[in-house]
Amino acid sequence: MSDSPAIEVRDLVRVFESRKGFLFNEVNRTQALKGVDLTVEPGEIFGLLGPNGAGKTTLVKILSTLLLPTSGTARVLGHDVARDADWLRPRIGLVLGGERGVYTRISGRENLRYFADLYGVPPGEREPRIQAVLERVDLASAADRRVEEYSRGMKQKLHIARGILHRPSILFLDEPTIGLDPKSARETRKLVRSLEGDGVTILLTTHYMFEAEELCPRLAVLSKGRIVANDTVDALRHRVGGDRTIEVEAYGFEDREHAALRALPGVSKVASEEFGPRVRLTLRIRTLETTPAHVAALLPGHPELSVRERRTSLEDVYLDLVEEEAT
C-alpha cells in the first residue's frame, strides 16, 4: 500500500441540489467541485487553501465518506470512497470543528467514550487512550465538565481529540485552529507535526497562510470548485512571479511612473492598493538585479517615499492566485 498515494482524486465533481419555494419545487443547483484532480502521498501533511465557498469542506467530506461524488473518482488509502466506505471509516479521522458536532449535555470524556465504542477502540485500551488524548490536546483538566460549559476553543480541542482517538491512518482537519487562542493554535500545530512523526497522512484546510506555510511542504489552492495551483510553497512563489517583493509607498503615483517600474528588469507584476491618501505599489520580482535603490531612483520628488524589500509571503502568492482566477 505504501507505493499507492494516500489520496488520489480524479476529475471529481459534486453538485448540490437544494429545493426551495413553498412546495420545494424550485431547484437550486450548486456545483461545489468542478473536476478536481489531486494526489497526496502517504505520510504527507498536505494543505488545502481557498476562499470561502471554494469547496474545501465539500472535498473533505467526500474523502471522509460523508458525501458521495456526483462524478469522478476519489480513492483514499487505495480504496474508493463510494464503494469501500466500510473499510475506510475505521481508518479515517475527521475533524470538522465548530460549535456543533459534540454532545453538549455530557462531559468531554463521555463524548470520547461514546465515540471510542463506535470506532471500536479495544475496550481495555479505551480509558488510558482517552486520558492520553485529552492530555495531548490539553483538555484533561476540563474533561469531566459538561461540554456546554466549554469555550469555543475547548470544543475545538474536543473535536481534535475525537479525530485522533482511534489512531487513524489518515486525518482530515477542516480549519483545525479556528477559534483557538495563539498558544493553543501553536500547540495544535505542534500536535499535527507530531502526528506526521507517527506516520499519519494529513489533509488540512486553513485560512491562515502562515499555518499552511509552517506545516505543509505542499499545498493546493481551490477556487470556485477548481484547483488553481498545486505545488510546493517555493514553486508557487515562483509561479506567481518570483521570490522577491518590493513595496513602494507614497501619496499617489503617475501613470508613467507605473510604466517605468513595470519596465524594470525581472518585474513580473505591479499591484496597486490605496490606504487613505497613501498608495502602495507591490512589485513581484524574479531576478536579483533590480534593487530598492533602482526603484527609488525612478521616483524622484515624492515626499515621504518609502521603499522596502521583503520575501514574498504565501499570502501574496495566494491572493495573486485567487485574483488570477477571478479575472
Added chain:
Amino acid sequence: MTMATVVGVRRTRVTAASLRLAFLQFIADPQWLVPSMIAPVIFGLVSYELFRGAGPYFLTYAILGAGMMSMWGQTLYGSGWATGQDREFGTLEPTIQAPAPYLYVVLGRIVWNVVAGLFGGLIVYVVVVVAAGGPPALPNPLAFVLLFLFVMVTLACVGIVFAAAYVYTRFAGFIQNIGEFAFYVGTGCMFPVVLLPFWTNPIALLFPPTWALDALRYVSIPGYVGFGWGWGWDLVGAVATTAIYAGIAGTVFHRVERHVLEVGDLSDY
C-alpha cells in the same frame, strides 16, 4: 479473528454505547422528568375516570390504555426525536462517519426508551390501582406477560422506522405527529374503539402495536370485543405488520444512509 466477528462484537458494543449515551443525556436534562413521570399520572387518572364502571375488568382496560399511551409516546419521541436531535446538534455526521452501523445506534436508544416507557407504564399501574383501591383481576397472567413483551417489540419496530425517517429527512417530525395521533385515537387507547368513526381504524391498523394491544386485551379482559375478529387474527396481524416494519427497517436503513450521503444534508435540521 474474522471480519464477521469483529463486526459482531461491534454491534452489541455500539448498541450498549448508544443505550448508555441515551441514559446519560436523560439524567443530564431534568425537563424529561416531566413527560416521563407527570404524563403517566395524568393518563392514569383520566382513563380511570373514563372507563369507570364499564364492567368488572375496566381497570385492566384503563391501565392498558394509559400505559400504552405513555409507552407509545416515549418510543416514538425517544427514537425518532433522538435522531432529529443528532441532526440539530451536528452529531449525525460524526456518528455516520464512525464505522458503526447507525441502525445499532438507534437500537440502543430504543432499548432505553422501552425501559423508560415501562417505567411510565408502572406509574400508570400504581396510579390506577391506588385510585381503584386494589389491583385488577388478571385471568391469564402468563399470556399477559408474553403478549406485553410482544407489544414492546412492536413498539420498538415502529420506533426504528421513525428513526430511519429522521435520518432520511429533517421533515420527519410531521409524519411522526400524524402517527402518534392515529395511534392514540385509532387503537382505543383513550376511547373505546366502537365510539370512534370507523375510518380511524384502518389508519391505526397500519401500526403493529394496534394489533398486539388488541390481542393483549383479549387475554386480559374476558368478554372483550375489540376489533371483533378474535385474538388469533390479532396475533397474525401483529406478526405480519411487525415483520413488514422490521423488514423496512433492515433494508431501508442502508439505503437511507446512502441517500443522505448523496443529498449531503446530514447537518441540516
